[in-house]
Amino acid sequence: MSDKNEAVLDVISGLAKVSKDTLKPETELVADLGIDSPKALQLLVKLEEALDIEITDEEAAKLESVGDILELYASK
Numbered sequence: 469m470s471d472k473n474e475a476v477l478d479v480i481s482g483l484a485k486v487s488k489d490t491l492k493p494e495t496e497l498v499a500d501l502g503i504d505s506p507k508a509l510q511l512l513v514k515l516e517e518a519l520d521i522e523i524t525d526e527e528a529a530k531l532e533s534v535g536d537i538l539e540l541y542a543s544k
Contacts, residue, residue, distance in 0.1 A: 472542070474488075476515070476537055476541050477491050479514045482514075483510060483514060493535030493538060494534075495533060495534040496532060497531065497532060508528075512528055515537065521544045523540065
């Protein structure tokens with residue numbers, strides 16, 4: 469996995485308090501990681517800061533899995 473993806477996984481694993489090794493592209497943010505609305509907002513802020521990107525509300529609404537976040541970051 470690329471260093472860029474590692475940075476994404478670091479942010480997600482830190483917020484969800486899970487091992488990075490357990491995160492797969494199909495891991496769902498809500499169902500698998502328990503990321504509710506307040507945590508989702510925290511996640512977006514942390515991703516934007518750590519990765520130096522901007523995530524629009526429209527993009528954020530489509531993020532349902534770890535893979536969705538990785539794809540979004542790859543497209544930036």
